Amino acid sequence: MDLTRTERQLLWIGAALAGVLHLLVPGLLLSLARLGYRWVLSVEFTPQDGARRRVRLLGVGNLVVAAVLRRLLD
DSSP, rough: OOOHHHHHHHHHHHHHHHHHHHHHHHHHHHHHHHIIIIIIIIIOOOOOOTHHHHHHHHHHHHHHHHHHHHHHOO
């Protein structure tokens, strides 16, 4: 699949922004997940102990992926 330069940039920038969000506002993301589960799936979602730490860990993973994508796609 051939991506334009803009599409390649959007791909790694999007991954980086997702990583930053996960690092900076894990509580907000967990609250949004709680609402989404309730509205879309009609299920109660209650984050357990350590959930914020795991969300931040996903953020680190997203930043690593963004760095790899930037390196591979530029």
